[in-house]
Amino acid sequence: MSTSELAAAPAPVPGLRIGQVAKLVGTTPRTIRYYEEIGLLVRRGGTAEREAGRHRLYAEEDVQRLREALRLKTLLGVSLEELKALLEVEEARGALRDEWHHGNPGAGRRHEILEQALGHVDQQLELLARRRAEIARLERELRAKQERIRKRLAQEA
Amino acid sequence: MSTSELAAAPAPVPGLRIGQVAKLVGTTPRTIRYYEEIGLLVRRGGTAEREAGRHRLYAEEDVQRLREALRLKTLLGVSLEELKALLEVEEARGALRDEWHHGNPGAGRRHEILEQALGHVDQQLELLARRRAEIARLERELRAKQERIRKRLAQEA
DNA sequence: CACCAACCTGACGTTTACGTAAGAAACCGG
DNA sequence: CCGGTTTCTTACGTAAACGTCAGGTTGGTG
Numbered sequence: 001m002s003t004s005e006l007a008a009a010p011a012p013v014p015g016l017r018i019g020q021v022a023k024l025v026g027t028t029p030r031t032i033r034y035y036e037e038i039g040l041l042v043r044r045g046g047t048a049e050r051e052a053g054r055h056r057l058y059a060e061e062d063v064q065r066l067r068e069a070l071r072l073k074t075l076l077g078v079s080l081e082e083l084k085a086l087l088e089v090e091e092a093r094g095a096l097r098d099e100w101h102h103g104n105p106g107a108g109r110r111h112e113i114l115e116q117a118l119g120h121v122d123q124q125l126e127l128l129a130r131r132r133a134e135i136a137r138l139e140r141e142l143r144a145k146q147e148r149i150r151k152r153l154a155q156e157a
Numbered sequence: 158m159s160t161s162e163l164a165a166a167p168a169p170v171p172g173l174r175i176g177q178v179a180k181l182v183g184t185t186p187r188t189i190r191y192y193e194e195i196g197l198l199v200r201r202g203g204t205a206e207r208e209a210g211r212h213r214l215y216a217e218e219d220v221q222r223l224r225e226a227l228r229l230k231t232l233l234g235v236s237l238e239e240l241k242a243l244l245e246v247e248e249a250r251g252a253l254r255d256e257w258h259h260g261n262p263g264a265g266r267r268h269e270i271l272e273q274a275l276g277h278v279d280q281q282l283e284l285l286a287r288r289r290a291e292i293a294r295l296e297r298e299l300r301a302k303q304e305r306i307r308k309r310l311a312q313e314a
Numbered sequence: 315c316a317c318c319a320a321c322c323t324g325a326c327g328t329t330t331a332c333g334t335a336a337g338a339a340a341c342c343g344g
Numbered sequence: 345c346c347g348g349t350t351t352c353t354t355a356c357g358t359a360a361a362c363g364t365c366a367g368g369t370t371g372g373t374g
Contacts, residue, residue: 019320029321034362054322055370063240075292077234080361084284111313121299130290135232139285142278149275156268174341176350186351191332212340212351236329 016058025066032056032066040084041066042091065090076127089120174233182223187222189213197241198223199248233284245249246277 018029035041036056043050044058073083086125096113099106175186192198193213200207201215226246230240253270256263 017320028362030362030364033322038361053322053369071291071295074234075288075295077231110199111192111310114306114310114313118303121303121306125296125299125303128292128299131232132292132296134228135285135292136291138228138232139282139289142282142285146275146278146282149271149278153268153275156271174351185332187332187334190352195331210339210352 012130016060016063018056018058021058021063021066023071024063027066027070035069035080037083038080040080040087060098063098076131086120086124089117089124173217173220175215176216176225178220178223181220181252182227184227192223192226195237195241197226197237197244210279233288243281246281249277250274294305 016024018032022029022032029069032041041062044056044062050056069083069087072078072086073080076083076086078086093112096110096117100110173181175189179186179189189198193200198219201213201219207213214296226240226244229235229243230237233240233243235243253267253274257267
């Protein structure tokens, strides 16, 4: 199952090394290794699972995942542990997709996993919405403050 | 200048102690003391500056300031050091107001400080706006994801 | 093939943001 | 004045999230 992909993508050469990835996403190699260490990122090493000692290799897809992760982290202000939980949902979706494309999905199970994924996404959206509302409120307050200062300045001149 | 306030507020009895304040804002006494320790909060102790050993006393105003601070911290995801910088702007505004109400503002200086305060508020607003935009974008992406899952589910039935 | 930068694997160090514990002093109700 | 709670100061402890250093390996280049 590794020699033929039956009319899929032409294997986009996973040529990025950890230093490059770090620069691309604006972090450090150490951080990436750390994330891998705590199980936040899946161990990568090219197509296969990498044998100890070899350089880690990443595909564009991996870079994108990492970017997403970092964004979630800073935007939601969650700990790496919580972030891990959030990402595991994504992983589940990924696993599902694999199961999906690779043949027999298992009718009932398919529905179940979809429902679950939907629930988690909903949950994430709720979190985001709440945070956005709080930010908006704070923004309004700041704008009011800004207005007051402006009026004072106008009265000055 | 302490016995008469010339027709000001009737001194709203600053009766809150640290434990009460902590509960009100949803944190712990230790945290409040720590914030004070690193110079993030001004030392309070009633009307005067408190002599060592006495219990700290806070007014409603202080509680409000602390709430603001905590909100800024979690919403902007800044470090306490950065938060301190943000709050020092507020302090400057407070100092200005004191100068203002207590008599001779100093015409030119007034303008200068106002301009500066305005600049800082603008800066904070920019920060918030940027963050809100990022959150909005992430939210859109998640919503798209949600849609995709929903469609899959619909195709199922 | 020789080289040198980039990477690897431990392992220990560091910073931030508090938690926790101890002994003493302050506050409040009776 | 007295006892029980709350707070004070000081100091050490800690979890999270990496930074940094050492000694060895890998991998692309001339």
